[in-house]
Amino acid sequence: MEEKNFFDKVYEVAKQIPYGRVTSYGAIAKYLGAARSARMVGWAMNNSLTKDVPAHRVVNRVGVLTGKHHFDGSNIMQQLLENEGIPVKENQIVDFQKYFWDPALEL
DNA sequence: GCGGTGACCAGCG
């Protein structure tokens, strides 16, 4: 029961991302105990797009909206982040480290 | 049932 798959864990963590905060694939992967599996985290986000998971709050380790291309429009991901008070410039989050939320650190 | 792929990250040359 508690032993969910990697995907399910990613969904749970992504859902726990607080408002106005962002995290990285590596942070989630590391929290799950597999920092080297960050690739799969991104793939999980791809499936999370059809779920209630705020995938727009998840970016790479440098704060770049790598997955924006997977959203409906082109700047949808950026609009969502700015709507939460997170400044985004050139598909990159400004002061990313300031808004960075580490699940392994706060959970 | 098997092989390839995927929104990445970190180490090594």
Add this chain to the structure above:
DNA sequence: GCGCTGGCCACCG
């Protein structure tokens, strides 16, 4: 200092 390769697990064809 920069560039490339390896690694991890689940889903798609």
